Amino acid sequence: MSASVGGPELTIAVPRGALLRDTLDLLDAVGVETAEVRANDRKLLFGDVGIVTMRPSDVPTYVEAGAADVGITGKDVLTEQDEREVAELLDLGYGPCRMILATVAGEPDPAAEALRRLGVMRVATKYSRIATRYFEATGRQAIVDLTATGTTLRENGLVIREEIMVSTARLIANPVAHKLKSAAIDTLVARMREQRPAAPVTA
Amino acid sequence: MIHPIPNGTRDVLPDEMRELRAITEAMRAVFERREYGEVWTPTIEFEDVLRRGETGVDPAYRVFDDHGHVMALRPDMTVPIARVVATRYATAQPPLRFSYFAHAYRGVRPHRGQMREFLQAGIELVGAPGPDGTVEALTVLCEALDAVGLRGYRIALGSASLYPALMDTYDVPQDVRETLLAALAARDFVKLENQVQRHRLDDALVRVPQLRGGPEVLDAITGGEAGGLRAILADLPDAVSSRVVFDLGLARGLGYYTGAVFDVLDPELGEPLGGGGRYDDLLARFGRPLPAVGFALHVDRLHLALAGEERQA
Numbered sequence: 022m023s024a025s026v027g028g029p030e031l032t033i034a035v036p037r038g039a040l041l042r043d044t045l046d047l048l049d050a051v052g053v054e055t056a057e058v059r060a061n062d063r064k065l066l067f068g069d070v071g072i073v074t075m076r077p078s079d080v081p082t083y084v085e086a087g088a089a090d091v092g093i094t095g096k097d098v099l100t101e102q103d104e105r106e107v108a109e110l111l112d113l114g115y116g117p118c119r120m121i122l123a124t125v126a127g128e129p130d131p132a133a134e135a136l137r138r139l140g141v142m143r144v145a146t147k148y149s150r151i152a153t154r155y156f157e158a159t160g161r162q163a164i165v166d167l168t169a170t171g172t173t174l175r176e177n178g179l180v181i182r183e184e185i186m187v188s189t190a191r192l193i194a195n196p197v198a199h200k201l202k203s204a205a206i207d208t209l210v211a212r213m214r215e216q217r218p219a220a221p222v223t224a
Numbered sequence: 225m226i227h228p229i230p231n232g233t234r235d236v237l238p239d240e241m242r243e244l245r246a247i248t249e250a251m252r253a254v255f256e257r258r259e260y261g262e263v264w265t266p267t268i269e270f271e272d273v274l275r276r277g278e279t280g281v282d283p284a285y286r287v288f289d290d291h292g293h294v295m296a297l298r299p300d301m302t303v304p305i306a307r308v309v310a311t312r313y314a315t316a317q318p319p320l321r322f323s324y325f326a327h328a329y330r331g332v333r334p335h336r337g338q339m340r341e342f343l344q345a346g347i348e349l350v351g352a353p354g355p356d357g358t359v360e361a362l363t364v365l366c367e368a369l370d371a372v373g374l375r376g377y378r379i380a381l382g383s384a385s386l387y388p389a390l391m392d393t394y395d396v397p398q399d400v401r402e403t404l405l406a407a408l409a410a411r412d413f414v415k416l417e418n419q420v421q422r423h424r425l426d427d428a429l430v431r432v433p434q435l436r437g438g439p440e441v442l443d444a445i446t447g448g449e450a451g452g453l454r455a456i457l458a459d460l461p462d463a464v465s466s467r468v469v470f471d472l473g474l475a476r477g478l479g480y481y482t483g484a485v486f487d488v489l490d491p492e493l494g495e496p497l498g499g500g501g502r503y504d505d506l507l508a509r510f511g512r513p514l515p516a517v518g519f520a521l522h523v524d525r526l527h528l529a530l531a532g533e534e535r536q537a
Contacts (some may be wrong), residue, residue, distance in 0.1 A: 087494020104333055106495065108411035112418075196411060197489045197496065200380050200471050203436040 029053075029071030030205040031198075034084055034092030036077035039169070040190050043115040044093050048072070051212035081105040081193065090198035091206060097167055097188040101148050107193040110210050114217045116190040118169040120151065123179040130182060155185050232332065232340025240527075244343070247526055248325050250371040251345050255323035258364050260347045262323050265304040271296040276509050277303035279480050284331025284340070297329035302480070302503065302518055305348045310510035318351020318514055325523075339524065346500070346520035353515040354502055355455040358484045361500065361517045362456070366464045369488070372526060375533055377490045377497070379467045380436075381456070382474025384481035384501060386449040387433060393447070394426040408433055409475045433473030441470045456484060480506045488521065492532030497525045 033053065035044050045055040054070045065074050073089055078101075080094035085105045092107075097120055099109065124132035146152045146165035155165070165185065168174055174181060192213060194206055229235070236244065255262065271294040274283050283296030298304055301324050313320055325345050332338040347364055349357050362379065369377050387408060391401055400423050407415040417430045435441040439457060442450045457465055469489075476485045476499060485501030500519025507514045 085494060103410075106411075109414045112414045191414060195494050197491075197494055199411075200436050200469055200487075201378060201489055201491055203469075207434075 029069070031090045031202060031209065032071045032073060032088070034080045034089035034094075035072050035074045036080055036092075036094050036190075037074050038077055039118075040077060040093065040095065040116045041074075043190065047093075047113065047115070047213060047216055050216045051209065078102070081107055084193050084195050087195045087197060089195070090202055091192060091194045091209065093190055093192055095188045096191050097148065097151070097186070099191060099193065100186065100188075101151050103150075106196055108196050108199045109191055109193050110199075110206070111192040111213055111217070113190040113192055113213060116188070118167045118188050120148065120165065120185040120188060121168050121174075121181045122155070122165055122183040122185060123168075123174050123181050126178050126180045130180075132182075151185065230340070232338070234339070244523055244527060247372050247523055247530070248343075248345060250373070251368040251521075252323070252325070254364065254368045254371045255347060258321070258347075258367070260321040260323035260349075260364070262325070263305065263308065264324070264326070265298075265301070265308060267297060267327065267329075268295045269298055269304060269307075270294070273307055274298060274303055277306065277480060277506060278509065279303060281330060283329075285329055298326075299330050300328050300520065301326050301344060301346060302348060302506070302520070305350075305518075306506050306510050306516075309350050309507060309514070310512040314512060319357070320350040321347070322350070323347045343523040344498070344520040345523050345526075346498070346518060348516060348518035350507065350516040351514045352517065353504070354452060354483055354517070355459060357515065357517045358456050358502060359459045361519060362468075362486065363461060363464050365486075365488070365500070365519050366467055368521070369526075370463075372530065374490065374526065374530055376492065377467065377488055377529070378469050379464075380471040380474055380487040380489055380496075380499075381453065381468050382471045382485055383449045383453060383483055384476065384485045385483055386445070386472060387475070389447060389449050390429060390432055390445075394429055396425055396429070397423070400425075404429065405475075408473060411473075435470070435472040437470060439470065441472060445472065452483060476501060484517070486519070488519075490529040490532075492529045492536070493525055495525065497529055498522050 035041070045058060048055050057067055057070065058072055058074065073083065075083060077094045078098050080092040081099060081102045083089045084092040084107050093113065095116060124130050148165050152165040171181065192210065199206055271283055271286060274296055279300065281299045283299055285297040287295050289295055305322055309320060323346065325343065327341055328344050329341055332340055347361065349361050352360065387405065391404065396404065400419065403419055404416060407419060413430070413434060420429045432444060435444055442453055453470065457468065460468065474485055474487060480503040481501040482504040483502035485499070487496040487499040489496055498519060498521035500517065502517045504515040507516055
């Protein structure tokens with residue numbers, strides 16, 4: 022785990038990509054300096070302020086290993102990696118997106134037709150475990166992906182057929198840091214809770 | 225040529241072995257001085273004997289013997305020692321004290337760096353009820369960690385009966401209890417909060433299990449569980465009580481815990497080095513109803529934490 026001698030009390034894993042801007046705004050609002058992160062999009066480690074940036078899907082790995090004390094990532098990532106030993110502390114409310122099942126446009130659903138006549142269908146997804154669990158429960162198959170606005174799907178001739186889950190950004194913590202740095206983490210949670218949009222969408 | 229070994233297993237070569245041996249010898253000296261006699265039990269046991277423990281951790285590796293009996297690799301040492309107590313010490317006068325250094329086997333996903341075969345060092349104290357038995361186990365635990373040379377460790381102390389008692393206090397409907405316990409075991413406090421709000425339950429069901437810190441956190445709860453934890457703290461030697469951090473949401477994975485539970489934490493490692501607790505009902509399942517307490521440490525993780533502390537020094 023991180024040494025805190027003279028440095029910041031907590032190391033925070035920050036997701037690059039769609040959640041980055043809102044995450045940096047939140048960190049600014051709770052008193053973590055993010056100017057250097059905003060100014061330099063190649064650098065990954067910002068030791069002075071205790072920030073490490075990474076892909077959202079790497080955040081649970083870093084936090085579980087204790088390389089970061091806390092981290093922010095989407096509920097979609099946490100659900101896909103549900104074996105990770107991390108504590109999920111707060112629904113931050115931002116970064117809303119829906120994990121959906123999409124198939125090519127047409128009525129009746131051409132994919133459903135293929136399944137009815139051929140008995141099999143291929144599924145394109147990087148969320149293989151969420152998709153597998155969903156299909157085991159429903160028997161349906163197609164494309165599983167995230168969507169915030171639906172524009173990309175429309176432009177590619179795909180139609181949303183079902184919604185699998187709703188995702189928002191979550192604050193997570195390493196279970197050991199959660200106990201050994203409880204005061205610092207509780208303070209961070211309380212400050213972030215104050216910044217949270219009203220009535221968050223949660224699963 | 226490459227001849228593979230199974231995922232989650234590894235070879236230990238002499239340089240590492242010397243260091244592991246130094247750790248286990250230091251602990252063995254403490255266990256012996258405290259009169260915890262060392263035992264060996266079979267690595268492989270009949271599956272129905274292991275399942276009798278109802279640990280919640282089922283054996284992951286099974287084989288059939290010549291007669292078609294299902295045998296399995298032990299997932300921990302507590303259940304085999306419970307079997308030994310019920311069969312080989314059926315009439316012996318308690319308390320009974322045992323120690324072990326033994327490999328155990330679990331079907332974890334090895335990509336997380338967890339091993340499927342791992343060396344545990346631990347003790348079982350049978351026939352000594354709480355708080356005195358718990359105080360003794362925690363004292364031996366700290367003596368063993370001190371003997372190994374670990375400096376920065378902490379003991380997170382909680383109670384397996386605390387959250388069930390809290391659910392009784394706030395009249396949580398039976399069908400919601402499993403959901404809340406599962407959320408707590410997964411450390412999913414977002415789900416816990418959502419469920420408590422959805423069912424219009426008391427906010428204490430979210431607040432209390434997130435209390436961590438010094439003895440002052442016990443002021444937030446009333447009843448037997450707080451009293452039980454205070455009684456332990458009052459009797460601990462200073463060298464041990466100064467290591468204790470209370471964690472009112474501590475939920476250990478094994479299903480047999482009944483009262484005080486604890487995890488060993490070190491700032492150098494992102495996961496517990498081991499832990500233990502009271503299992504006052506387990507021995508009865510083997511026909512010898514006796515209260516008991518014990519702990520197990522992962523020797524590999526202890527080694528990692530020691531190496532981490534050396535780097536810091």
